[in-house]
Amino acid sequence: MRIDKDLVAAAATPLVLAILVEGPSYGYAILARVRELSGGELVFRDGMLYPLLHRLEELGRLRAEWGVSPDGRRRKYYEITPAGRRALEEQRSQWSAVTATFGRIWDLAADGGPTTAAAR
Amino acid sequence: MSAALDARITEWRAHLDRARTVRTGEADELEAHLREQIDVLRDAGLDEDEAFLIAVKRLGAVDAISREFAVANSARMWKQLLPADEAAPASRRETGVTAAFALLAGVLVLVLELATPGGSLTVFPLIAPSLAIAVLAAWLLQRRGVGWRPWLAALGWILVPPAIAIAYPFGASSDALPLALIHLPVFAWFGAGIAYLGGRWRGRAMQFVRFSGEIAIYYLLIALGGGVLLTLLGGILQPLLPGSLAALMQWWAPPLAAGALVVAGWLVEAKQRVIENLAPVLAAVFTPLFAVATVVAAVVYGIGGLGGPFDRDLLLAFDLLLLLVTALGLYRLSARDPRRPVGVIDAAALVATLGSLALDLVELWSLATRIGDLGWTANRVAALGLNLLLVVVLVGAAILGIRMLVSRGTSAALERWHTAVLPAYAAWALIVALALPPVFGFR
Numbered sequence: 001m002r003i004d005k006d007l008v009a010a011a012a013t014p015l016v017l018a019i020l021v022e023g024p025s026y027g028y029a030i031l032a033r034v035r036e037l038s039g040g041e042l043v044f045r046d047g048m049l050y051p052l053l054h055r056l057e058e059l060g061r062l063r064a065e066w067g068v069s070p071d072g073r074r075r076k077y078y079e080i081t082p083a084g085r086r087a088l089e090e091q092r093s094q095w096s097a098v099t100a101t102f103g104r105i106w107d108l109a110a111d112g113g114p115t116t117a118a119a120r
Numbered sequence: 121m122s123a124a125l126d127a128r129i130t131e132w133r134a135h136l137d138r139a140r141t142v143r144t145g146e147a148d149e150l151e152a153h154l155r156e157q158i159d160v161l162r163d164a165g166l167d168e169d170e171a172f173l174i175a176v177k178r179l180g181a182v183d184a185i186s187r188e189f190a191v192a193n194s195a196r197m198w199k200q201l202l203p204a205d206e207a208a209p210a211s212r213r214e215t216g217v218t219a220a221f222a223l224l225a226g227v228l229v230l231v232l233e234l235a236t237p238g239g240s241l242t243v244f245p246l247i248a249p250s251l252a253i254a255v256l257a258a259w260l261l262q263r264r265g266v267g268w269r270p271w272l273a274a275l276g277w278i279l280v281p282p283a284i285a286i287a288y289p290f291g292a293s294s295d296a297l298p299l300a301l302i303h304l305p306v307f308a309w310f311g312a313g314i315a316y317l318g319g320r321w322r323g324r325a326m327q328f329v330r331f332s333g334e335i336a337i338y339y340l341l342i343a344l345g346g347g348v349l350l351t352l353l354g355g356i357l358q359p360l361l362p363g364s365l366a367a368l369m370q371w372w373a374p375p376l377a378a379g380a381l382v383v384a385g386w387l388v389e390a391k392q393r394v395i396e397n398l399a400p401v402l403a404a405v406f407t408p409l410f411a412v413a414t415v416v417a418a419v420v421y422g423i424g425g426l427g428g429p430f431d432r433d434l435l436l437a438f439d440l441l442l443l444l445v446t447a448l449g450l451y452r453l454s455a456r457d458p459r460r461p462v463g464v465i466d467a468a469a470l471v472a473t474l475g476s477l478a479l480d481l482v483e484l485w486s487l488a489t490r491i492g493d494l495g496w497t498a499n500r501v502a503a504l505g506l507n508l509l510l511v512v513v514l515v516g517a518a519i520l521g522i523r524m525l526v527s528r529g530t531s532a533a534l535e536r537w538h539t540a541v542l543p544a545y546a547a548w549a550l551i552v553a554l555a556l557p558p559v560f561g562f563r
Contacts, residue, residue: 027149028156047180050149073156076149 001041008044012052014091015042017061017084024079027053053078061087125168129154132176154179214390218259222382225255226375233374242297243286244374249305250282252378256385257315263389270319277311281554288557295498296557303502303553310546325539326454331388333451334399338384346376403452408468410445414475417441421482435503438483442510445476449517453535462528470521477514480507498560502552509548513541 019025019033027049034042056062061084067077080088129151136147154175161171229248236243257274264270282304290297313328314321321328350373354365449469484507491500520534 027153045178045180047150050146050153054146074148074152076152 003042008042011042012044012048013056014088014095016049016052016056017080017088017091020062020078020080021085021088024077026075026077030078056084060084122168125158125172128172129158150179217262218382218386221255221259222379222386225252225382226379228252228255229378230371230375233371242290245301246285246304247282248374248378250278250308252381253305253308253312254278255378256381257312259382259385260312260315261318264315264318266318270314273319274311274315277314278308281307281550284554285557288562290557290562294557294563296560296562299498299502300553300557303549307546307549307553310542310549325542326535329450329539329542330399330454333447333454334388335381335384337398337402338387339380342380342384343377346373346380350376399451399455403448403455404465406448407452407465407472410448411468411472411475414441414445414472414479418475418478418482421479432499435483435487435499438479439503439506442476442480442483442507445472446510446513446517449473450538453531453538456531462525462531466521466531467525470518470525473514473517473521477511477518480510480514483507484511496560498552498556498563501556501560505548505552509541509544513538516541 015034016030019030019037022033025033030053031044031049034044053062053064057064057078061081062078063081064076064078067075069075132154133147133151136150157175157178158168158171161174162168166174228251232244232248232251254275257278258271261271261274285300285304288296288300290300309332313325313332316328316331317324350368351365354368357364357368449472452465452469484504487500487504487507491504494500516537517534520537524531524534
């Protein structure tokens with residue numbers, strides 16, 4: 001299953017912020033983590049991640065710093081800021097509301113929803 | 121990693137660098153990502169070519185990347201992508217507040233007009249521009265949400281000098297009065313800078329330069345439109361209400377001009393992204409034109425001789441041209457990404473600087489002769505001081521500009537130089553406005 005690109009775009013910001021709550025990270029590792037967490041179903045093209053990171057940086061939700069990896073490679077590490085955590089908290093409650101709503105309607109549907117609704 | 125692979129990565133990187141929307145630091149980051157990806161794919165058992173192709177494919181086509189970066193880098197576009205909470209929550213309130221401040225500026229100037237009917241020839245023009253700038257500063261300060269210190273500093277800076285100047289007994293046809301009229305607003309404008317930067321001037325002066333250039337552009341546009349509107353209205357009313365054109369210009373143009381200043385400031389802040397894209401274009405168009413203009417003028421005066429009749433008007437025209445060239449150079453720097461390598465426009469800017477320097481020396485020479493023949497006047501001192509200041513600024517700018525072109529360095533040093541001398545302009549404006557009139561007996 002391939003997730004629709006609009007949905008991926010909507011999920012990208014909270015997903016990146018949530019991954020950085022686990023600790024500072026860099027572009028490649030963030031993508032690998034997304035792939036791992038979603039079981040490969042959520043794919044954002046690598047080139048799309050960096051504009052997002054820079055946008056979040058300019059909004060003050062992330063802090064970026066060039067560093068060096070253990071094997072001597074230059075890497076730009078991103079770290080979440082308090083403002084980023086607040087934004088994530090906000091997004092999280094919104095996503096919870098959305099998923100809870102879907103959970104309810106699909107439970108109803110599984111119980112033979114349309115007929116019950118019509119009967120009311 | 122083999123040389124062949126390295127070459128392919130370099131080629132890819134060059135292609136990326138040509139996409140102008142991707143900045144150097146960002147391209148570095150993408151390249152690091154690409155190399156990382158290639159390593160992982162190689163570890164998974166792919167050969168170099170396969171790893172490179174798949175890594176590039178995953179990163180996305182260069183044009184797609186640059187499109188994404190264009191979105192990210194021109195902040196205006198991504199404003200549309202922002203979640204609603206940042207897009208425009210307070211915009212309505214903000215518009216209301218701005219309108220209130222614009223109205224305040226207009227009303228204050230109108231009240232000042234009514235309060236100074238007889239003495240309006242000196243008192244009104246001495247205060248009105250600073251008053252309008254003070255309201256703009258207040259509007260900026262309330263936006264910045266700063267404490268009382270910047271308020272006091274900015275408003276005191278703007279309003280105290282004109283308050284002193286109106287106590288001066290200027291002679292009816294004195295030279296000192298026009299000088300004060302010109303220099304007070306210049307000094308006051310730096311007070312608007314204090315407000316714009318929320319009182320933290322150090323290291324951020326360039327932002328204020330950019331603001332100044334942008335507000336000038338908007339203000340000119342508004343003034344043009346407003347002038348046309350008032351003239352048309354006056355012309356239409358004229359048959360039924362004789363004298364309405366003159367009345368409109370005399371009574372309503374100043375308050376409207378004051379209110380327009382706040383509106384122009386608001387346009388700069390609200391439409392930041394529009395003008396940010398416009399500014400480099402304007403700078404790129406006008407820098408070569410000014411370079412040509414200064415060189416032509418310098419050559420003409422170089423051939424035509426220095427002893428020509430340097431009257432007051434010509435002097436003023438010279439100074440305006442020099443100031444305009446310097447201001448344009450400064451504004452161009454403020455719109456320039458300091459990380460960009462030097463280019464043709466930088467060379468044109470250097471030509472304009474050298475041309476201005478030549479002109480300035482011509483003018484200084486003529487001034488010196490005039491002072492030698494005819495003695496000192498307030499006008500000549502003001503012109504001499506300004507031209508000496510400009511010589512220093514231009515020599516510094518020329519040296520740094522040459523160094524920048526030769527070493528293919530960045531514009532950072534030039535920028536530091538220009539911003540470091542900014543306070544000198546303010547100091548000289550204050551001296552001309554407040555110190556010269558008493559020295560020359562208010563004549």
